[in-house]
Amino acid sequence: MDLREIFQNNENVQEFNKSITIFAEETPGDLMYVVLDGEVEVWVGGKMIEIIQPGDIVGEMALIDSNKRSATAIAKSDCRLVPIDEKLFLFMVQQTPFFSLHVMRILVKRLRNMDSRVGA
Amino acid sequence: MDLREIFQNNENVQEFNKSITIFAEETPGDLMYVVLDGEVEVWVGGKMIEIIQPGDIVGEMALIDSNKRSATAIAKSDCRLVPIDEKLFLFMVQQTPFFSLHVMRILVKRLRNMDSRVGA
Numbered sequence: 001m002d003l004r005e006i007f008q009n010n011e012n013v014q015e016f017n018k019s020i021t022i023f024a025e026e027t028p029g030d031l032m033y034v035v036l037d038g039e040v041e042v043w044v045g046g047k048m049i050e051i052i053q054p055g056d057i058v059g060e061m062a063l064i065d066s067n068k069r070s071a072t073a074i075a076k077s078d079c080r081l082v083p084i085d086e087k088l089f090l091f092m093v094q095q096t097p098f099f100s101l102h103v104m105r106i107l108v109k110r111l112r113n114m115d116s117r118v119g120a
Numbered sequence: 121m122d123l124r125e126i127f128q129n130n131e132n133v134q135e136f137n138k139s140i141t142i143f144a145e146e147t148p149g150d151l152m153y154v155v156l157d158g159e160v161e162v163w164v165g166g167k168m169i170e171i172i173q174p175g176d177i178v179g180e181m182a183l184i185d186s187n188k189r190s191a192t193a194i195a196k197s198d199c200r201l202v203p204i205d206e207k208l209f210l211f212m213v214q215q216t217p218f219f220s221l222h223v224m225r226i227l228v229k230r231l232r233n234m235d236s237r238v239g240a
Contacts, residue, residue: 104184107224
C-alpha cells in the first residue's frame, strides 16, 4: 500500500513547477504534502539532505509539532502534491492506522539517515 | 497527557539498574520502552546524543521499521520501563490516536535535534 492510493483521487491537488520553493526553512508551516508525481529536494542549512519520491510525504514535521519549518523543500521536477492540513491530518491519524504507521516509518527512515551522518 | 498515565498500571514493568545496557546498537530489536522512572542515555557511534526522561519512549525505531537498533540505550539511573512489543504497538496505534501522535512528536523532536547538528 502506498499513500498515493489513498490520496490520488483527492480533489485538492497543488502543482509546482520545477525549481519552485514549496516551503522555506524557518517559516511557519501548517501543511504537509503527499507527493503524487515528481520529486522534491529537501535542504537543511544549505545542504541537500534528501530527495522525496512519489508516494512519500514532505513537510510533516511542522504540522506534527507546530514549530517552524526545519527545512526548505524545492520541486526537483514538475510536481503534483496533495496538501494535508491539521484537521485532515488528525482525521487520518484517527481513522487510518496505516497512515500513522506510514508517517512513523518515514520519520524513522529520516532519523536513520541522520544517525548515519552524526554517528559516522 | 503523558504516556505514563496510560502505562503506569501496566503489569509488565522491567527494572534496569544504573549503567545497565538496555539494548545495543546494531542488534535486532523488537521492543520499545516507555520510561516510567529514571533516565536513559542514548548513544550513537560512541557519542551520547540524548537523555530520555520519564514519560518519554526509547527504542521505537527498530520496532517501527523492523531494522536493527540505531543506537545503544544505557540506564543513566535506576529505571523502570514498560516494554511494548509489536502486537501492543499496533493495538495502541489502532485504538489510541494520542499514542500515535505522541510517537510522531517524539520522532520529530529527535529529527529537529539531528537537523540542528547536520545543518549547524
